[in-house]
Amino acid sequence: MSDEGELRAERSAAAMWTGDAASQGLGMVLEDVGPGVARMAMTVEPRMLNGHGMCHGGFIFALADSTFAFACNSRDQRAVAQTCTITFLTPAQLGDRLTATAREVAVAGRSSLYDVRVENPAGVVAEFRGQSRSIGGAVIA
Amino acid sequence: MSDEGELRAERSAAAMWTGDAASQGLGMVLEDVGPGVARMAMTVEPRMLNGHGMCHGGFIFALADSTFAFACNSRDQRAVAQTCTITFLTPAQLGDRLTATAREVAVAGRSSLYDVRVENPAGVVAEFRGQSRSIGGAVIA
Amino acid sequence: MSDEGELRAERSAAAMWTGDAASQGLGMVLEDVGPGVARMAMTVEPRMLNGHGMCHGGFIFALADSTFAFACNSRDQRAVAQTCTITFLTPAQLGDRLTATAREVAVAGRSSLYDVRVENPAGVVAEFRGQSRSIGGAVIA
Amino acid sequence: MSDEGELRAERSAAAMWTGDAASQGLGMVLEDVGPGVARMAMTVEPRMLNGHGMCHGGFIFALADSTFAFACNSRDQRAVAQTCTITFLTPAQLGDRLTATAREVAVAGRSSLYDVRVENPAGVVAEFRGQSRSIGGAVIA
Numbered sequence: 001m002s003d004e005g006e007l008r009a010e011r012s013a014a015a016m017w018t019g020d021a022a023s024q025g026l027g028m029v030l031e032d033v034g035p036g037v038a039r040m041a042m043t044v045e046p047r048m049l050n051g052h053g054m055c056h057g058g059f060i061f062a063l064a065d066s067t068f069a070f071a072c073n074s075r076d077q078r079a080v081a082q083t084c085t086i087t088f089l090t091p092a093q094l095g096d097r098l099t100a101t102a103r104e105v106a107v108a109g110r111s112s113l114y115d116v117r118v119e120n121p122a123g124v125v126a127e128f129r130g131q132s133r134s135i136g137g138a139v140i141a
Numbered sequence: 142m143s144d145e146g147e148l149r150a151e152r153s154a155a156a157m158w159t160g161d162a163a164s165q166g167l168g169m170v171l172e173d174v175g176p177g178v179a180r181m182a183m184t185v186e187p188r189m190l191n192g193h194g195m196c197h198g199g200f201i202f203a204l205a206d207s208t209f210a211f212a213c214n215s216r217d218q219r220a221v222a223q224t225c226t227i228t229f230l231t232p233a234q235l236g237d238r239l240t241a242t243a244r245e246v247a248v249a250g251r252s253s254l255y256d257v258r259v260e261n262p263a264g265v266v267a268e269f270r271g272q273s274r275s276i277g278g279a280v281i282a
Numbered sequence: 283m284s285d286e287g288e289l290r291a292e293r294s295a296a297a298m299w300t301g302d303a304a305s306q307g308l309g310m311v312l313e314d315v316g317p318g319v320a321r322m323a324m325t326v327e328p329r330m331l332n333g334h335g336m337c338h339g340g341f342i343f344a345l346a347d348s349t350f351a352f353a354c355n356s357r358d359q360r361a362v363a364q365t366c367t368i369t370f371l372t373p374a375q376l377g378d379r380l381t382a383t384a385r386e387v388a389v390a391g392r393s394s395l396y397d398v399r400v401e402n403p404a405g406v407v408a409e410f411r412g413q414s415r416s417i418g419g420a421v422i423a
Numbered sequence: 424m425s426d427e428g429e430l431r432a433e434r435s436a437a438a439m440w441t442g443d444a445a446s447q448g449l450g451m452v453l454e455d456v457g458p459g460v461a462r463m464a465m466t467v468e469p470r471m472l473n474g475h476g477m478c479h480g481g482f483i484f485a486l487a488d489s490t491f492a493f494a495c496n497s498r499d500q501r502a503v504a505q506t507c508t509i510t511f512l513t514p515a516q517l518g519d520r521l522t523a524t525a526r527e528v529a530v531a532g533r534s535s536l537y538d539v540r541v542e543n544p545a546g547v548v549a550e551f552r553g554q555s556r557s558i559g560g561a562v563i564a
Contacts, residue, residue, distance in 0.1 A: 022197035062199020333439035340485020
């Protein structure tokens with residue numbers, strides 16, 4: 001990928017991150033971003049546990065969804081999620097460091113498909129697939 | 142539905158709610174629960190906004206997922222989410238009071254399918270469909 | 283619903299049915315159509331059985347997908363399927379008369395969400411959810 | 424992968440293929456199979472066209488679903504599809520030679536997740552994701 005594409009991805013991410021109270025408030029870290037890809041991390045905290053004592057699916061989804069958003073906005077074209085599917089494979093526990101890795105799977109017109117894998121040190125926690133639609137306009141102000 | 146079923150649903154919900162730091166911490170309220178159904182509410186707070194200034198999809202999913210969990214554990218048989226699909230229809234804004242209504246769509250063996258509709262006062266925000274699997278054991282201690 | 287809406291749905295369906303070699307070739311029958319709804323039927327034939335001796339999922343999906351198409355084109359606005367999810371609940375057997383019932387769940391801009399239930403005489407065989415997008419143009423020539 | 428795994432995959436596929444009237448009747452060809460993977464092909468015929476003059480989604484799904492089935496039964500453990508999601512990216516036209524490639528994405532207990540990409544010579548037609556569940560018993564008689 002070109003340096004230009006990398007630079008655009010980093011600038012788009014910086015513009016999004018500034019206003020992203022949700023991702024910041026959950027302690028997420030944007031570890032890497034490039035054209036069509038992103039990687040984020042988050043640690044499972046006590047406030048994220050559900051009634052079964054495991055990480056609530058909403059927080060696992062939130063991590064995947066943020067990573068998807070940074071990846072699908074990386075070309076400086078505003079895009080939003082339409083339909084997302086998540087399969088929970090193994091529970092995430094208190095203290096687990098979760099890493100989510102997003103990659104573009106396919107593009108067709110203004111729709112794109114992204115896959116995000118969420119892992120803890122023991123293996124795959126969840127697989128997420130999101131369909132985005134570009135809505136016009138740029139991410140970088 | 143029998144009074145017995147309603148009572149079991151309420152007791153299962155109470156047992157789950159006690160340990161559900163995630164739902165409590167997000168300000169969710171369990172408004173109603175019965176055999177195979179549940180209704181919860183949550184208000185969109187500043188900490189829930191994403192880089193587009195709208196409610197982050199993760200919190201909308203979390204509300205739907207909690208409501209799904211209370212509905213699919215309402216028969217006092219422990220069940221967990223497997224695959225969930227969410228379609229985002231219109232953005233939720235700061236201050237919106239969101240209501241999620243879950244209902245059992247179908248049961249086949251140990252798998253069940255639930256639909257959850259998330260609404261704000263203006264209309265439908267998202268439609269969620271979750272597949273659960275009962276894992277054995279009771280919810281009520 | 284208005285008589286005008288019903289008439290438009292019937293005319294859209296007639297226009298689509300004429301060229302729909304796939305639905306005709308599989309022996310489907312369009313039993314009912316109206317604004318945002320449709321019902322079709324199909325019998326499981328020997329040529330539809332898979333290696334487990336049950337109806338191949340592709341034919342169950344095809345019946346649901348056709349019913350979805352007739353429902354989401356019923357307002358005389360050309361629409362195509364984007365993302366569809368199907369959950370198989372119980373197998374369909376040779377000779378089963380399958381009925382699929384589609385209904386509009388939600389509309390947001392040019393995207394619509396439809397649910398289709400596929401049943402045999404014993405109960406629910408599959409639940410299908412399809413997201414369509416209108417692509418401009420009319421169905422009726 | 425071991426020769427033993429390859430041999431088991433080929434024998435499982437042969438046992439399934441014998442009774443698979445559906446895949447045979449649609450002109451599918453099993454081009455390759457191995458542990459957790461499979462590749463099949465099918466040509467779009469006039470009988471597969473829908474009312475828009477494109478390949479009916481049911482046949483694209485059927486090709487993906489068959490490929491998924493051969494991949495997820497390749498370890499000689501009977502498995503069936505539970506929830507499948509398909510995203511249609513570009514239409515397939517009359518005469519298109521479609522190729523579907525399935526690969527195992529994740530395994531958790533008795534559930535497995537497979538991705539299937541369907542392509543024509545021009546690019547990606549659809550992306551399919553299927554969750555299977557092993558139901559006990561062997562494929563090879």
